[in-house]
Amino acid sequence: MISLIFSKKSFTLLLFITCFAVCAQAQTVIKGFVRDAQTHAPLAFVSVYFKGSKGVVSGEDGSYSISTTNPKNTTLEFSFNGYRVLRKKIEVGVTQDFDASMEVAEMASVTVNSRKRTKYSNRDNPAVDLIRKVVDNREHNRMKAFDYVQYQQYEKMELSLTNKPEKLMHNRLLKNYRFLVENQDTSKIEGKALVPVYIEETISNKFFRKSPSKEKTYVLAKKKVNLGEFVDNDGITRYLNSMYTPIDIYEPNLMLLSNQLLSPISDLAPTFYRFYLGDTVELDGIKLVKLTFAPRNVNDLLFRGSMYVTLDGNYAVQKIQMGLAKHANINWTKELRIKQDFERGADGRYHVVMSNILSEFALSKKASGGLVGERTVSYKNYVINQPAPDSVYEGRPEVYVDAAASGADSFWTANRHTALSATEEKAYTNMDSLKNMKSYRRMMDWATFLLAGYKSAGPFEIGPVNAFYSFNPVEGFRLRFGGRTTPKFSKRLYFETYAAYGFKDDRWKYFLSAAYSFNAKSIYSFPLNYLKVSYQHDTKIPGQELQFVQEDNFLLSFKRGNNNKWLYNDIFTAEYVREFGKNISYTFGFKNWKQQPAGSIIYEKPIATGTSTIPEITTTELSAEIRWAPHEQFYQGKVYRIPINNKYPIFRLRYIAGIKGLVNGDYNYQQLTMNIFKRFYFSQFGYADVVTEGGYIFGQVPYPLLTIHRANQTYAYQLNSFNMMNFMEFVSDHYASVSTDYYFNGFIFNKLPLIKKLKLREVAGFKMVYGGVRRENDPAYNKETFLFPTDEKGQTTTFSLAGKPYMEASVGISNIFKLLRVDLIKRLTYLDNPDVPNWGIRFRARFEF
Incomplete structure (x- = not known):
């Protein structure tokens, strides 16, 4: 058995x-x-x-x-x-x-028995009903819905070169840097290798209080790659922060790549997006439904992707993945991915625990190589609705707890939320080695010369090269050569000089300056804290204050109309400049200015027998200026700061007092000027840059000392000038002005057949100034002041704005070849003034996303 x-x-x-x-x-x-x-x-x-x-x-x-x-x-x-x-x-x-x-399915229609296509509709669409519930609960699910929130945040930003692995290894430009390209990451983008060239890490403790509203960041440690002296390392940080702004998916509009994009969780989302319901799944006992979304217009700058929404009554997002629409009207961007994960906390709400933004940039969609930027943020140790002492929120919004921890490897190993990959770890040592290589320094030196116009020569820099040659009606052919010292010469003392010669007027011009830095930092880098004295003997167009370019730039030599109003100047200045951490700066200045008319300008007074010519006037001024630019971002160039515009305004208030008798000053007067710049974002409808300015001059002065409104006689479109106004055409002792440039971002062109493929964008502008000259400063009433200039026909060429404002309007097309903007401008008032244009075409080159 x-x-x-x-x-x-x-x-x-x-x-x-x-x-x-x-x-x-x-x-x-x-x-x-x-x-x-x-x-x-x-x-x-x-x-x-x-x-x-x-x-x-x-x-x-x-x-x-x-x-x-x-x-x-x-x-x-x-x-x-x-x-x-x-x-x-x-x-x-x-x-x-x-x-x-x-592949994403065609969502435009579905097939029915009649063989006709039924258009997508929001009506009786359960997916649209669901997204509206998510929108209705948006404020309830945001972190700022709580009275108090605390958490720790780890942030990592990276820049990497990318290409196919074999192309990177055989790239001739990188043949001297084989150790860089051997450090590859092939896991992030399929079929491509990434070579990290920049990494920045930050660990912070964050505190939020709802009422009174206050946010506080305690930075525990910060660590980043240093790319060397030829690069503004802090500027890279600011630029990346502006490109990859932290995402709050519940915000109606999301800032990304310097643009404002409509979120799929916004009141307007059903108008611009299509929504579709997907499968329902269960996670930790909570039912989730998948919601897929895509733009109604494939060329609009919108997202497509999917999100999982909880069906527990909160209608919260548990996960979202999205990218830009395939044909979105955006430049240089081959790919964009956004991913956020949320976890359910002890309070039953979903809190973000990971956020990742990755984008690949290239010259064209078909280019195999480019640059990848990535920002990864993780969150942990949430503490909800437990008040922190009031002392936690005191002081500046961001403070460093222990700067020494930033360099301690043991600290980072213990506190990173996620360990670096071997490729990322090696990037720190690789880039440190790179910046010390002679070949790299030589390459960056020549790149700086080509892009910024300065060539290093030990402790000196020669430049700017674009001002070495120019021409104008007074000087004729003009040659200029100059340079300045660098921190290699001294971290405290800075010198700058140039010499120029005009072959028509046979005169030498020159400039000398010396500056002392009180904080042992460059006088061109934040935060400024220096005293500078200078002397300039040179020519100048009255009323011109150009930004981001030298006045004798070769390209500005080409001008329309009569460009014969010039001055010879002898200017001595002394100024003290100080910047503070909250982007507040002030400037105290002294200026002694002797000006002699040149070209067609003649300083004349009426006398009994005719007119009397005044060869020159001298003014001595004391000035004070305060500037406030909250949350300002910029990249520091060799001379100018290149602004990274955001939604915050910039205020500037200036006071000038002219003192008669001080260092031969001829006049007593005071001038007060207020300037405000603000960018307004309108989501899918683009954005507008608005500048308002007002000024008033107290005292009796001749027209050369009045406000000479900024005109433009070049063929370039100048944002801060009146592009159809002649030089020295209008003067005022009191005025108010507004200038608006509206960028539609392709909102109209994206919807036009054929044209939408060109990725063109619409722009429009309007500029106006209204003011006047009081009788005491108007030569028509005061015979003791200077006569307004006239042309060879005896016609007056300088006017006051009494009676009506000066106005001009423009429409244009931008993003031509991803670079060029062309504007058609119409002058609206003062059309009878002599030698003024009614219409004009102006050009402007600008890299934009």
């Missing part, structure tokens, strides 16, 4: 082993990842199955694994709402890898 039992067991075991072996032989196993075909972002919860059989869903990272023993299962299908069904023929009986790339 026992033997029989054992025999039966043995037979059963043998039968089981035999069947298992047969089944194992016939088993088909497929594994891999599912990704979006365009963004390469992993797709979670994709249905993977053999037709007619049960299947699996992809994981959080897009991974899947499925097996079958049915030899008839030869086609594997991938199904995901909003995407085309993907079918893959497979080999039966073997284990194989397959990474699926899913």
Whole structure:
């Protein structure tokens, strides 16, 4: 009996082993990842199955694994709402890898029996009803809905060169830097290798209080790559911060790549987006529904992607993945991915725990190489609605707790939320080695010369090269040569000089300056704290205060109309400049200015027998200026700061007092000027830059000392000038002005057939100034002051703005070849003034996203 039992067991075991072996032989196993075909972002919860059989869903990272023993299962299908069904023929009986790339489905219509296409509609659309519930609960689910929030934040920003691995290794430009290209990361973008060239890390403790509203950041440590003296390292940080602004998905509009984009969770979202419901899944007992979205107009600067929304009554986002629409009207950007993960806290709400933004930039969509920027932020240790002492919120919004910790490797190893990859770790040492290489320094030196116009010569810099040669009606052909010292010469003392010669007037011009830095930093880098004295003997166009360019720049030599109003100047200045951490700065100055008329300008007074010519006038001024630019961002160039505009205004208030008798000053007067700049964002409708300014001069002065309104007689479109106004055409002792440039970002052109493929963008502008000259300063009433200039026909060429404002309006097309802007400008008033244009075409070159 026992033997029989054992025999039966043995037979059963043998039968089981035999069947298992047969089944194992016939088993088909497929594994891999599912990704979006365009963004390469992993797709979670994709249905993977053999037709007619049960299947699996992809994981959080897009991974899947499925097996079958049915030899008839030869086609594997991938199904995901909003995407085309993907079918893959497979080999039966073997284990194989397959990474699926899913294409977004055409969402414009569905096929019905009548063979007509039904347009997408928001009406009776459950997906639209759901997104509206998410919008309605937006404020409830935001972090700022709580009275108090505390958490720790780890942030990592990276810049990497990218190309196909073999192209990077054989790039001739990188042949001397083989150690860089060997440090590759091939996991982030499929088919490409990334070589990190810049990394910045920050660990902070964050505190938020709802009432009274206050945010405080305690920076525990900060660490970043130093790219050397030729690069504004702090400017790179500011630029990256502006490009990759931290994302709050519940904000109606998101700042990204220096643009404001409409969020899929906004009141206007159903107007500009299409929404589709996907599968419902369950996570930790909470039901989630997938919501897919895409732009109604594929050329609009909008997102496409998917989010998972909780069905627990909060309608909170549990996960979101999105990228830019394929044909979005944006430059230089091949790819953009945004991903945010949320976790349910003890309070039942969902808090963001990870946010990642990755974008790849290249000269064209087809370029294999480019630059990748990435910002990853992780959050942990949330403390909700537990008040912190009031002392926590005192002082500046951001403070450093322990600067010494920034350099301690042990601190970073212990406190990073996620360890760096081996590639990222090595980037720190690689870039430190790179900046000390002679070949790198030589390459950056020549790059600075070509881009900024300065060439290093030890402790000196020669330049700017674009001012070495120019011409004008007074000087004729003009040559100039100059340079300045660098911190290699001294960290405290800075000198600058140039000499110029005009071959028509046979005169030498020159400039000398010396500055002392009180904080041992460059007098061109933040925060400024220096005293500077200078003397200039040179020519000048009255009323010109150019930004970001030298007045004798070669390109500005080409001017329209009569360009014969000039001055010879002898100017001595002394100024003290101080900047503070809250982007407040002040300037105290002294200026002694002797000006002699040149060209067609003559300083004349009426006398009984005719007119009396005044050869020159001298003024001595004391001035004070305060400037406040909250949250200002900029990249520091060799001479000028290149602003990174944001939504915050910039205020400037200046007071000048002219003192008669002080160092030969001829006049007593006071001048007060207020200037405000503000960028206004209108989401899908673009943005507008608005500048308002007002000024008043107290005292009796001749017209050369009045406000000479900034005109433009070049063929370049100047943002801060009146482009249809002649030089010295209008003067005022009191005035108010407004200047607006509106950028539509392709809102109209994106909807026009054929034109939308060119990615052009519309711009419009309007400029106005209204003011006047009081009788005491008007030569028509006061015979003791200077006569307004006249031309060779005896016609007056300088006027006051009494009675009506000066106005001009423009329309234009920008983003031509991703670079050029062309404006058609119409002058609206004072059309009868002599030699003035009614219409004009102006050009402007600008890199923009």
